[in-house]
Amino acid sequence: MDSLQGRVALVTGAAKRIGRTLALALANSRANVAITYRDSDVDAQNTVAELEAFGVEALAVHCDVRDPRCVEDAVAEVVKRFGRLDLLVNNAGVFETAVLEQITVAQWDAMFETNTRGPFLMAKAAHPHLKAAHGRIINIGSLGGLHPWPTHAHYCTSKAALHMLTQTMSKAFAPEISVNCVAPGMIVNGEVAEDYEHFAQKTPMKRNGTPEDVAAAVMFFATGPHFITGQILSVDGGLGL
Numbered sequence: 001m002d003s004l005q006g007r008v009a010l011v012t013g014a015a016k017r018i019g020r021t022l023a024l025a026l027a028n029s030r031a032n033v034a035i036t037y038r039d040s041d042v043d044a045q046n047t048v049a050e051l052e053a054f055g056v057e058a059l060a061v062h063c064d065v066r067d068p069r070c071v072e073d074a075v076a077e078v079v080k081r082f083g084r085l086d087l088l089v090n091n092a093g094v095f096e097t098a099v100l101e102q103i104t105v106a107q108w109d110a111m112f113e114t115n116t117r118g119p120f121l122m123a124k125a126a127h128p129h130l131k132a133a134h135g136r137i138i139n140i141g142s143l144g145g146l147h148p149w150p151t152h153a154h155y156c157t158s159k160a161a162l163h164m165l166t167q168t169m170s171k172a173f174a175p176e177i178s179v180n181c182v183a184p185g186m187i188v189n190g191e192v193a194e195d196y197e198h199f200a201q202k203t204p205m206k207r208n209g210t211p212e213d214v215a216a217a218v219m220f221f222a223t224g225p226h227f228i229t230g231q232i233l234s235v236d237g238g239l240g241l
Contacts, residue, residue, distance in 0.1 A: 004031035004223060008082040010075070012065055012122060013092025015040035017189055018140075020047050021211035022089055022218050027054040029223065034078040036063035036092065057082065065092045065118030075125040085129035087222055090119035090139045090162075100153040108154045115158035116165065123169060123179075131176045138221045139166045140214075141183040143236045159183075163232050170230030178229040180221040184214050185236025204238030 004026060014023040014035035020043075027033050033051050037044040037060060044060035051058035059081050063074035079085055094114045098107060119139050130137065144152055145159030163181055170179040186199040187209040200208045217235045221228070234240055 004029040004087075007031045007086040008034070008078070008084050009087040009089065009222070010034045010036070010078050010085060010122075010126070011089040011091055012036045012063070012118070013038070014089075015044035015047055015060070018184075018187065018211045018214055019089075019091040020050075021189075021215050022091060022140075023047060023051060024054075025212075025215035025219055026087070026089075026222065027051040027056050027058065029219065030054070030056060031087070031222075032057040032082055034059040034061060034082070036061050036065070036074055038062070038064050038092075065122060066113040068121055071118075071121040072125045075122070075129070079129055084133055085126055086133045086135040088122060088126045088130060088135070088137045089218060089222075090122055090137065092118055093140065095152075095155055097151050098154065099151060103154050111154040111158045112161070115155070116161045119162055120165060123173075127173065127177070131173070134176050134226065136222060136226070137166075137169065137173070137177060137179040138218055139163075139179070139181040140218075141166070141181045141232060143183055143185040143234060143240050146183060146232070146234065147240050166232065167230045174229060178221075178226050180229060181232045182214060182217045182221070183232055183234045183236070185209055185234065185239040187211060187214060187235075199239065202239060203236070204241065207237060209235055209237060 009026045009031045011023045015037035048058045061074045142159040144156040166181040
């Protein structure tokens, strides 16, 4: 795997949780990293300080990925600051549990606005810069986009659409841009591990995943062969088998 020194990465929704871990992994590989946040200003600034501790440049940009103008402005700000854009990680997403017959149209649309339209808008805005850099896009999908979860119909459907968007973009943006997707399973991130032990017992690897597991998969697509494109990589310990 190659070092990302001198490259510029943009990770959406990376002020905290899994996105933060992804951003830190990129900075550890010497990339300059921009993150977006919507409401978590303090967390975003703290994450920037953590990123800069790796000796790289970092930037936090307020962005609502549901808003086309906000997305365009955010990408423009990143390119103005760093002069280029090599990697886009579409991490920003929402999750909700709801009984299918009780899901409202508003709930359905809100899920797709962030989980599917957001990555589309970000990729569209970033496209000319990534094309110039022969860059990469990594979408964060979900095991729920590969397997139906009856109490998460809107979430599963939005992630399945993101998986198809990944494959569509991989053909449309080739050969300059590679586009892949990481699909995490049960990832425990600071929650009480015992609350999710039943998932671990159903998982062949006998544990739940960590944000670091997801970051390792992202780093594979970020630093591995540019020739690899259009792939959906499950990070689930075999839970989906």
